[in-house]
Amino acid sequence: PSEDLAQERKRATFDVQELSYALNGGKEMLDKKHRFAEILAKTTWGDKSRRYFLTREEEYVGGLRAALGIWEKIKSEGLSLEDGALMRSLVDFPGGLELHIGMFIPSIMSQGSKEQQAKWMPLCMGLQIIGTYAQTELGHGTFIRGLETTATYDKQTQEFVIHSPTLTATKWWPGGLGKTATHAIVMARLMVEGPDGRMKDHGPHGFIAQLRDMDTHLPLPGVTIGDIGPKLGFNSVDNGYLSFDHVRIPREDMLMRFSQVTPEGRYVPPPPSNSKASYATMVFVRADIVKNAGSTLARAVTIAVRYAAVRRQTAPAPGERELQNCAATLLPLLAAAYALTFMGDAMMAMYRQFEKDRDRGDFSALPELHALSSGLKAVCTWITADGIEEARRTCGGHGFSRLSGLPTLHQGYVQNVTWEGDNNVMCLQTARYLIKALAGVRSGKAVSGSADYLNAAASELAPGARSPATCDACWEQPDVAGGALRHAAARATAAAAETLLAAGGGRLAFEGKPWNDNTVESIRAAKAHCAYVLHRTFLDSLAALFALDTLERGGGLAALLEDGFVGASQAAALRRCHRQLLAALRPNAVGLVDAFGLPDYLLNSALGREDGDVYRGLLDMAAASPLNATQEGPAWEGVLKPVLAAQPRSRL
């Protein structure tokens, strides 16, 4: 198989190394990635040879050891935070510190007062405490306004009393909460006595609560904590549950940067700029998710494309082992991996630009940025989650083996469609923006940014509008393929606006029954918009393949035909062009995945090895399976022997 892969590499029609440098931020960065991979593979906590064989408890302990190992390395070798992040992505072993690093520290930095930062940051950075972020409850996730946990201010003692009034108020899901975290930022409804002597509910606010005794690591009195049990994936993280029975924390431990409760019990609400700041944070987080979606899909595609190149099954003639159905799955995914990678970079650039604008007091880009990042968070994580599984299935039986790396990759990724804003809910944010923007355009208010094509919605959607495609190859042109995506997006937004208007009795209602009864059309609009934006971020034939594939799969073509924007012969040309693109891209497939520059250490896959020696890889990795610890296996003595040996064996 190794020679097959070498042969494939020769077919590339572009300079793989150049592209690889460009994708990885230069030769130096690429070299560093590979150097780090070598170093990490040799550490006890970074070694991956037994990663697929661990029990849940071993995974949990291993994930923590890895995080602490990296933390230690950063300190002892004085590495940068970027280097640390690179190491974490290579070791690829999430653990009980995820939320400490990803949410607890950032929340203190962004929502804590100067004094709070001075108090808590040294404890955080010195790992004297480990924090998590506890928002979701058993009964309430997406619907944050429904949270039931309360923090009631007690003027007498100047403390907050944190309490879980019901079973459904139990916090559920926070990472690291189960067995690791000593502290948590707890989102709870702030209850303060008003001037009229009645308790007033100010809605969810953040509080820093200590959960465990620092010496024994046991839960403090009034605090009930546990692990929520095994999950689809992500099992090295101890997601936990937590309930409070009237637990008191000092007044100073409410996060006080934006809203406060004074010692005498007066509530100071946050300034309006607060919500803008938190939107900005979300944009950043989502840009990161998009970037990550690209690199994760790149991993899956690297494995599957390399394996497809060596899977011969002793085909009678060499040409006969090319299967159109496998290529038709893998090449569009390869295009998508590039699209997502570029989109992540583009979003980061938009975010940086926004930061500059903001420092000049200009927040005007924020609504668009927020809407766009919401929809892209959803669309990109869907593409990646589903794409890993599609890629896995092209590997046949061996894709079902954990040694291929693909099952674990999928199981550790798919929660991205749910957390950080459920994807459907994210799409609805984008849809709300789009529908409002279209309504604005129709009443004479122009829109700028990624939805600016809506300014021309009237002509775009006029009965006579037609795609300019006049030949098969026309569909490779960015303006034709992109134009079709644009038309599909404009049309979807208009359709969603129309059903919403009808449901609201002539009024655009953005909540309640009319809104909830029309989420399907709205989500469709957000998806179509994001597909168009994704297509705009990258060039050449990969982009065309991405566009045509999106139109063919997503029902976009049906919409264009229904509109008369595309006629029957244009649609037929589109499909022929799609097939021609697949054939044209085929020789570059291995080169394009090689260009991602993913070390074998990261892939941890018998099928995706750079050298193509997949069958040797499967055998070697399987030999270490715990079931192989003995020849006769763990059921022999207690279970099988009594049965098999019960009868006379003379006849055998």
Add this chain to the structure above:
Amino acid sequence: PSEDLAQERKRATFDVQELSYALNGGKEMLDKKHRFAEILAKTTWGDKSRRYFLTREEEYVGGLRAALGIWEKIKSEGLSLEDGALMRSLVDFPGGLELHIGMFIPSIMSQGSKEQQAKWMPLCMGLQIIGTYAQTELGHGTFIRGLETTATYDKQTQEFVIHSPTLTATKWWPGGLGKTATHAIVMARLMVEGPDGRMKDHGPHGFIAQLRDMDTHLPLPGVTIGDIGPKLGFNSVDNGYLSFDHVRIPREDMLMRFSQVTPEGRYVPPPPSNSKASYATMVFVRADIVKNAGSTLARAVTIAVRYAAVRRQTAPAPGERELQNCAATLLPLLAAAYALTFMGDAMMAMYRQFEKDRDRGDFSALPELHALSSGLKAVCTWITADGIEEARRTCGGHGFSRLSGLPTLHQGYVQNVTWEGDNNVMCLQTARYLIKALAGVRSGKAVSGSADYLNAAASELAPGARSPATCDACWEQPDVAGGALRHAAARATAAAAETLLAAGGGRLAFEGKPWNDNTVESIRAAKAHCAYVLHRTFLDSLAALFALDTLERGGGLAALLEDGFVGASQAAALRRCHRQLLAALRPNAVGLVDAFGLPDYLLNSALGREDGDVYRGLLDMAAASPLNATQEGPAWEGVLKPVLAAQPRSRL
């Protein structure tokens, strides 16, 4: 939440119990299912309370114990084989005996001679030996003709020498092979010296080989065996690898019913009827897979529909918690679960009819039955595998918890798209039949059976053909919805035939490069055909929803528009009808899943409980998680304490 579910149940507009009896084969059968569930839950091996917490080794041992427990019960209580199968489906714990029961015994019965059956069946039924079925190799799965393992006849000793000449000849995947099986049916190329003195390769044949010593359970000399390591799911089964170093077995242990090697070394080829018999077996196996796809999807839908009915998130107003997007996912899946269930029954009936015909010497139904069962195997397992995941995602975060039952259900099911014939390969079988049938029709040869609509292909595909839909509600009519599916199917077959003809230079080539270059269109044709057939098997509004959903998702609508079979206003009407059907079916959702009659014991799901008490369920099940064995968790002593306790704690 329990009251919410009770409320929902009141909304049903039909008699749930009546339907439940009908679906379950009568009241007696349904009662038995629930009685068995109660009995099994109380056995040590059938108890499921720790099922989601087991290590791989525990799963393996547990799966074996469960199989042996049922085996024992059948014997001691004189139960029927059907009762045994019912118990296995309820305990739902595949193990090292799967292949013994499902492939080893059936192969001896169908391919062994009378003498071989007399020798081996008592050993099998008395569990004196445990067998598996070893066909797939590291390098060869789908492409059976490529198998490399050899069985060379040695005239001198009257033995076969079984040998793995290469690394890629290593057997890989057989269930129970890793640590359980003592014997295997090994598929190997039969090599016999011809009259010319040269070794002749007669292709793959089956041989019974002993693998392990009966007293020590250690591999016999020359035999290398092991477990292939962890998989995406199905980890209670010890799929294994196996290679032979010139291992000798007696001549009598080749499966001799159809082909033989005489003592003096003459090869007797199988009679032509042999291949018909093996096709018939495949039809039976696939009917079973279809039936199973229905009951598995029913499980997933039961869990998700019940959970959706109680997930309130403290919505401000009761009506506001209905989300169109969740209903738009779950109701079509519910329709599909019914479609698959009915289709499984229908296929079994077709198979029984075929058996009768066969006994009269009439094999005429076989080609159609084989083609249909291939495609339906693929389409139904795709619907179920993807449907479980879609249903899981509608459950938000809690769907990611293993305690929901959905992750394990998916992971234990998804291999169905790969094994027993990879789905794409299955679709290609169907496509081959359809394209040939269409070519036959065009040259005047009528086709009967499920593809009989191709007889009218000329008029169906004539430029002027139009759907008769003239109103929204028209799309609920079986002939309109079904007619559209039929048109889509005829069109897809014609399109596949056309591209194949073009690729073959005017000739229909069913193999080699032209065929492999056109698999995408062929697979599309098979899917469209199967969707039409599925739709025909069941009635009423569920069928209409299934049809419209299939057209909307699968790109079928685009094809109909492209053809001019459906105009823009008809397409818009279809989409409106789709929405109306969703709304109309909504009140019956819980009733329709209740009617499946699935015991809580089978579901093993905190979210799918019949009483709706989901949050209590999550908490109770999580309490038993092994990470909760101690309050401070398994990382405290060795990992966390040294770090957290390293610094002075005075400041906290």
